[in-house]
Amino acid sequence: MPVLLSRLAAIFVAACLLFTSQVLTTPQRAAAADPGYLMVHFTGEGSTNQQMYLSHSTDGLHWNDLNGGGMVLRSTVGTRGVRDPALVRSPDGSKYWIIATDLCIGCGQSWGDSQTNGSRNLVVWESTDLATWSAPRLLNVAGAIPDGRNAWAPEAIWNPATNDYVLYWATNATLNGVLKHRIYYARTTDFRTITTPQLYIDRPGTQGIIDTQIIETPSGVGNYRYVRASGDGQITLEGSNSILGTWTNLGNLSGIGLTGSQVEGPMWMKFNGSNKWALYLDQYATSGGYMPVLTTDPSNPGAYQRQASGSYNMGGTKKRHGWIMNLTAAEESRVLARWPNTAANRLQSYNFQDRYVRHTNFDVRIDQNVSTSQDSQFRLRTGLAGSGTVSFESVNFPGYFLRQNNFDFQLAYNDGTTQFAQDATFRQVAGLADATWSSFQSYNHPDRYIRHYSYQLRLDPITNATGRSDATFGVRR
Known part of the structure; x- marks a missing residue:
């Protein structure tokens, strides 16, 4: 009987050691x-x-x-x-x-x-x-x-x-x-x-x-x-x-x-x-x-x-x-x-379709030949000022967003203020020049839209056909 108990105890200890090893390993x-x-x-x-x-x-x-x-x-x-x-x-x-x-x-x-x-x-x-x-x-x-x-x-x-x-x-x-x-x-x-x-x-x-x-x-x-x-x-x-x-x-x-x-x-x-x-x-x-x-x-x-x-x-x-x-x-x-796995996108100009929105030295414009540049890549985040809106965060300068300041656009670091959130938030709507494209209406200046003028990005009222074309963009991978 003592021999049997000894063998059973040995088996039990071995099983415990095996179990412990398996738990530790995985x-x-x-x-x-x-x-x-x-x-x-x-x-x-x-x-x-x-x-x-x-x-x-x-x-x-x-x-x-x-x-x-x-x-x-x-x-x-x-x-x-x-x-x-x-x-x-x-x-x-x-x-x-x-x-x-x-x-x-x-x-x-x-x-x-x-x-x-x-x-x-x-x-x-x-x-x-x-x-x-x-x-x-x-x-x-x-x-x-x-x-x-x-x-x-x-x-x-x-x-x-x-x-x-x-x-x-x-x-x-x-x-x-x-x-x-x-x-x-x-x-x-x-x-x-x-x-x-x-x-x-x-x-x-x-x-x-x-x-x-x-x-x-x-x-x-x-x-x-x-x-x-x-x-x-x-x-x-x-x-x-x-x-x-x-x-x-x-x-x-x-x-x-x-x-x-x-x-x-x-x-x-x-x-x-x-x-x-x-x-x-x-x-x-x-x-x-x-x-x-x-x-x-x-x-x-x-x-x-x-x-x-x-x-x-x-x-x-x-x-x-x-x-x-x-x-x-x-x-x-x-x-x-x-930090969800939001895709990186580019914003293509409607009326200059070889040009895309990009930042350079923190200024924002539309440029050609940017297909290999991360300066033209943005993640469309849930708007900083509220749901149902979008904000554009730079891929290669995370924490920096497209922000209008006195209706001119800059790539700026989010300082966490309410003013920044409003200036960097937009409503994505049907394209003003083509409903299959997109336009972006300002959150805190709803009478104005993102548009380019002389290739520079601005926030302007849109009053004519040229403005509607300038304010229309394609969201592209």
């Missing part, structure tokens, strides 16, 4: 009513790919590109390119920030330039709802670091011990005769002003470190309140009970065949409703984009499991170093409403 998809996850990231090199993109997932493993795979925010400051974003939520959920590297490789700056004489600034956006964002601004974080030559891969975490954020990033600087990337930190409450930067992580000898991200773990999981993963020649795991305290080296992921020469950009995500985590790693060495490794204990290198390629899907765009946020239901609703 977490169940979230129920339809559960909020999902938001990833902010960039997609590659060049001035278009080094901007801000968003993706959404219901289960944390299968991702869908938002905004039709197009950028959602564009940097118009500094190098005019951004990489390595972090998405920060205030403890009370009333504010959000995106902080990113001010860097545009292949559009005016090389990797060598950016390491030895790069931007010392970060790019910062601010929001109160995750849907409407401020214009970007620069935050100088490395200018006060002796011989500081750049500022890369920013991250931030709320520190309850000091009631502010610990903002940390990599800077290439000379210290004790050694020039390399180290992690520095400063404290901030608003991502506008910071304390004097301090050295945070310095690896021995000439070993540099660029990417690191910290996660807070709940009580009862592992032996540490905080765990950080860093790209420093390995994917090194460290634990601490204080963000600015002593950190203990826990090991690395070489045991599952992942080293810093293969992957970088560690990005944490906790699965909703369970003590399971994904550590996403960017397969930069093979240009493979992100892959997840799963664990039930972030502090234990032996608990991580690689995933079969068919168990996750990263969506249509390549995901490069970013940040994942667990959404509330209200946040998810706002985000999905703001």
